[in-house]
Amino acid sequence: MLSALKTHYRELFGPPLPAMDSGVGSPLDYLDKIFQIPFVVSRPSAGATSRYIRSLLGPPWRGEDADVTAHAETAEGTGAASGADGVAPGTRRPSVAVPEVRDLRPDTLQLRADEIAFMASLASLVPTPRAAKKLVNLYRLTRIGVSAADVDAFLDGDFKAVQLLLAVVVGFPGAARTVLTAFAEAPPEQDVREVLRTAAENAPEPDVKQSCLGIVAGFDELAHRESPPVAAELYARWCPVIARFSFHTGGWINR
Secondary structure, eight states: OOHHHHTTHHHHOOOOOTTTTTTSOHHHHHHHHSSOOOOOOOOOHHHHHHHHHHHHHSOOOOHHHHHHHHHHHHHHHHHHHHHHTTTTTTOOOOOOOOOOOOOOSSSSOOOOOHHHHHHTTTTGGGSHHHHHHHHHHHHHHHTTTTTTTGHHIIIOOOOHHHHHHHHHHHOOOHHHHHHHHHHEEEEEEEBBBHHHHHHHHOOOOOHHHHHHHHHHHHHHHHHHHHHOOOOOHHHHHHHHHHGOOOOTTTTTTGO
């Protein structure tokens, strides 16, 4: 809003923008006149964000045996209430043939416990509840694209790199293009933290530099509790996929 006011009323405010206490009208004075009580929402704690991510992901997948058991229990309960054939005594119901029942919750949509736990540990890289929800949705979208034949390999470690890349795209959008480019161009075995530190040193924009250092700090904190992959090769492999999920990196694939 401040940028829009500055552009629209350039002749009124003029460059550079006056300070609030300068006695000269400014975009902030304009907003302060309209909004009587401004309220800044504090960034949630890492613990609160972690709990929110878990609540969005739901319970972990328990395996096929749990689904079969639940189905059997449901069928048994129905039979006890309606009779052996599932129809209440004294009533008749036409037979309906169901040739195929589609599984509405395939394995590719059911996350394992380690996937949920690792994503919850990324709370320090996710600044807002909206960003946390976006992270969850983008990961589900990526996960459904993994074929059934590749799921086991994906769960061996790729999922951590994918979640971290998504956290960068969601939590640090202004630096995402720089980070993806650095990963893609780094030697395969180089530690991603070294890649990010080098990117920070070479970044001309101060905000990109700070973002890269913030991501490094998040990696270091994560390494104390989890085992994130550190080889740049794994991240580079997923960069073209993750780049599609942001306006900031959408053109990165054709760079």
